[in-house]
Amino acid sequence: MSGSLGRTAAALLCWGHSARGGLRGPGVRAASSGGSGSSEHLDMLVKKDRVVVFLKGTPEQPQCGFSNTVVQILPLHSIRDYAVYNVLDDPQLRQGIKAYSNWPTIPQVYLNSEFVGGCDILLQMHQNGDLVEELKKLGIRSTLLDEKKDQDSK
């Protein structure tokens, strides 16, 4: 998917939410009742935002150590405004996303509508630099790149 290269630095803080206007932090989206676990609904959810995360709990209060790992990693790459769905609030969503992703556990991370993996994979990508590269493709410049640049120039 192209067309993201023109995003400004300001947009990096709240990209993907111009339709909602003014959303500052990761907003926990309320998945609608009735069919919240259906593939049509989940298809819509993962396509609606550039970064979509299915968690146990919320970024403010994660209810699972693995989900917490995910919400700790994303801000390190300047991703603060992303779609979050708390599966503990919705059993249909919890079951549905496992079937939709063909992935048996939570958390689950989607980047640009593509399933990336769970906590282990995101952590691995964070540690080996792959996450920075994937975010570049989405037009997101990870702040880790700036930190590295500062270190290199010292």
Added chain:
Amino acid sequence: MLSGQLVGSLFSMAGRVCVSRGSARSGAIGPVEAAIRRKLEQALNPEVLELRNESGGHAVPPGSETHFRVALVSSRFEGLSPLQRHRLVHAALSDELAGPVHALAIQARTPAQWRENPQLDTSPPCLGGSKKTRGTP
């Protein structure tokens, strides 16, 4: 930075030695752990298989077999992305994952990757799960 790791000293360069170490906490290995070990050995023929029942660190009853961590070193992972490797492990354990196992942390490396970095990852602390009040037994 989240990078808690233990130094593993299981890899043998002398030949293909399947080193298999399980949860040594309470002694007995439960049926789920035994099944996971058997299925992974069959499906992936691993050189290293480190399997830990981590249920004791989570908000589940004693003796549970719900949360596991597995480190696998197998040449079957060659050429596969991390996602593909994890899916291979999931496929081998589809019954367990559809049943009692709620969490499965996976470390999947090729023999070459393991030689470069023979370290085992560790799991983050539990934050209560679906129990709304933390600390509920």
